[in-house]
Amino acid sequence: MIITKAGRRMFPAMRVKISGLDPHQQYYIAMDIVPVDNKRYRYVYHSSKWMVAGNADSPVPPRVYIHPDSPASGETWMRQVISFDKLKLTNNELDDQGHIILHSMHKYQPRVHVIRKDCGDDLSPIKPVPTGEGVKAFSFPETVFTTVTAYQNQQITRLKIDRNPFAKGFRDSGRNRMGLEALVESYAFWRPSLRTLTFEDIPGIPKQGPTLYGPSQPSCVLSPAMWFPQPWP
Amino acid sequence: MIITKAGRRMFPAMRVKISGLDPHQQYYIAMDIVPVDNKRYRYVYHSSKWMVAGNADSPVPPRVYIHPDSPASGETWMRQVISFDKLKLTNNELDDQGHIILHSMHKYQPRVHVIRKDCGDDLSPIKPVPTGEGVKAFSFPETVFTTVTAYQNQQITRLKIDRNPFAKGFRDSGRNRMGLEALVESYAFWRPSLRTLTFEDIPGIPKQGPTLYGPSQPSCVLSPAMWFPQPWP
DNA sequence: TTGTTCTCACCTAGGTGATAATCT
DNA sequence: AGATTATCACCTAGGTGAGAACAA
Numbered sequence: 001m002i003i004t005k006a007g008r009r010m011f012p013a014m015r016v017k018i019s020g021l022d023p024h025q026q027y028y029i030a031m032d033i034v035p036v037d038n039k040r041y042r043y044v045y046h047s048s049k050w051m052v053a054g055n056a057d058s059p060v061p062p063r064v065y066i067h068p069d070s071p072a073s074g075e076t077w078m079r080q081v082i083s084f085d086k087l088k089l090t091n092n093e094l095d096d097q098g099h100i101i102l103h104s105m106h107k108y109q110p111r112v113h114v115i116r117k118d119c120g121d122d123l124s125p126i127k128p129v130p131t132g133e134g135v136k137a138f139s140f141p142e143t144v145f146t147t148v149t150a151y152q153n154q155q156i157t158r159l160k161i162d163r164n165p166f167a168k169g170f171r172d173s174g175r176n177r178m179g180l181e182a183l184v185e186s187y188a189f190w191r192p193s194l195r196t197l198t199f200e201d202i203p204g205i206p207k208q209g210p211t212l213y214g215p216s217q218p219s220c221v222l223s224p225a226m227w228f229p230q231p232w233p
Numbered sequence: 234m235i236i237t238k239a240g241r242r243m244f245p246a247m248r249v250k251i252s253g254l255d256p257h258q259q260y261y262i263a264m265d266i267v268p269v270d271n272k273r274y275r276y277v278y279h280s281s282k283w284m285v286a287g288n289a290d291s292p293v294p295p296r297v298y299i300h301p302d303s304p305a306s307g308e309t310w311m312r313q314v315i316s317f318d319k320l321k322l323t324n325n326e327l328d329d330q331g332h333i334i335l336h337s338m339h340k341y342q343p344r345v346h347v348i349r350k351d352c353g354d355d356l357s358p359i360k361p362v363p364t365g366e367g368v369k370a371f372s373f374p375e376t377v378f379t380t381v382t383a384y385q386n387q388q389i390t391r392l393k394i395d396r397n398p399f400a401k402g403f404r405d406s407g408r409n410r411m412g413l414e415a416l417v418e419s420y421a422f423w424r425p426s427l428r429t430l431t432f433e434d435i436p437g438i439p440k441q442g443p444t445l446y447g448p449s450q451p452s453c454v455l456s457p458a459m460w461f462p463q464p465w466p
Numbered sequence: 467t468t469g470t471t472c473t474c475a476c477c478t479a480g481g482t483g484a485t486a487a488t489c490t
Numbered sequence: 491a492g493a494t495t496a497t498c499a500c501c502t503a504g505g506t507g508a509g510a511a512c513a514a
Contacts, residue, residue: 002483005495009481042492091494104493149494150483157483166481169500235507238471242505275468324470337469382470383507390507399505402476 001108001145003091007099011164013085014143016112017221021074026117028070029077031084032063032129033100036107036144043152050146053105060093060101062128064113071117084110091149098125104147112138234341234378236324240332244397246318247376249345250454254307259350261303262310264317265296265362266333269340269377276385283379286338293326293334295361297346304350317343324382331358337380345371 002008014031021027035056042053065087069076090099102108115123119134129135151157161167235241247264254260268289275286298320302309323332335341348356352367362368384390394400 011482161483164482165502167483167501170483244506394507397506398478400477400507403507 001089001147002151003089003102003104003147003149005090005092007088007090007092007095007097009085009088010110010145011160013083013087014110014112015081015083015085016138017081018077018114018219019221020219021078021114023073023075023078025074026071027074027077028113028115028117028120028123029067029072029082030070030113030115030123030129031065031067031087031110032113033089033102033108033110036109039107040103041105041107041146043148045152048153050107056106057103060103061126063098063100064123064125064127064129065100066123066125071120082112089147091147102147104149107144107146109139109141109144114138234322234380235384236322236335236337236380236382238323238325240321240323240325240328240330242318242321243343243378244393246316246320247343247345248314248316248318249371250314251310251347251452252454253452254311254347256306256308256311258307259304260307260310261346261348261350261353261356262300262315263303263346263348263356263362264298264300264320264343265346266322266335266341266343269342272340273336274338274340274379276381278385281386283340289339290336293336294359296331296333297356297358297360297362298333299356299358304353315345322380324380335380337382340377340379342372342374342377347371 001010018029038056039052040054040056041050043049044051065084067082067084068086069082088097088099089102090097091102091104092099093101095101111129113129114136115130116134119130119132122130129137131137151160161170234243251262271289272285273287273289274283276282277284298317300315300317301319302315321330321332322335323330324335324337325332326334328334344362346362347369348363349367352363352365355363362370364370384393394403
């Protein structure tokens, strides 16, 4: 994923559907992005692979993207596809625009957080997301990405150009698209339909008592058609 | 003000500053637009005046513009200038975009509503704003306007073109601006600085008991520099 | 005649990768 | 040598009044 000083959107954006919330309870929904490991990477062109190139840089200030519809009722959240397309990434450790700060050439995992309103009193764009009762995090392994300041691989560049409407100016409409389409569609992680993740019960909540989120356990599903997978830069 | 079928913004937009709220109380802020009288108007060009031209058309479905930052704490509302620039007007009585529906060639008064969160449970874009305890409305007489589908007066057209950034394409930079500027600045309602409105205590609230909004009475001030006055179409 | 609708050129505002210059 | 930055042309998305066509 490209990161810049000014802040750059993720493409494709994370889009999820959530179910199992209490329709009449208020929630915040937020995203943060955590390191996958403690390594720094470099891209080896001739083998088309990311290789470990030392240990990770020192940690950056914690940032959280609070979804702009927050807070909203469970009913509202469950009715829509929740899109994080306004979220921006930056490599500027002194950023004051509230963007998410990351190191270039590192691997990251986005996380979606569902926070019951009464547990989100100290929720802040510049503090770590609280954990514990009333808060649940979801991660989708297929959304792990590597940060760069310039694309390392012509295939990923084409993928972005062909799918991002804002990059239409770079499209080569005469070019044979089969190479790209075949690549995307054959990829192991690619799914034309929704992928559902199940997850553990929330610790500390009695199964029979008043449920944390509602009658059913909450679940979070990654929306189709807009995400594509790792090992590219 | 121009109204269209698709919906058109007001220009200039209403911008207010609010004070006297309880910093830790949550509020909705909303705008609606009510008829000034029961008349329909026509513009008489040779006298440059709006004249009564019969009784008002039948009422339109009630619409409310809920400020997109709602709900928010009194602290948040008081810290910023509250702008209604995304609000749109339409003459389409069957509008399903949530725009405010008005009749052309009628006179209207925009109102700002401050609604304590616990009194806004049935607040809806398609229902009248509730009244009573915990709700307060503000009107600024200098914001009364007449609706049209096409400007009736070349002076108002010039004013809009010269001040709305989206109309820059129609500006005639070689034109002598003194006529316009003199007109605006000499106008009785025009003020280069903030105009403060005071207003009555809220009925039914004991003066000594817990106050409705906070330690002081709430007040609402129209922001300067972006509003100009009536008798033009 | 008068008011309304539709389409248009011309803007604002801002999201893309390319590219050349710069940094380390 | 490899990574980063600044600037750019080229887009998306949408807010203007002009003016012709249309309606009552």
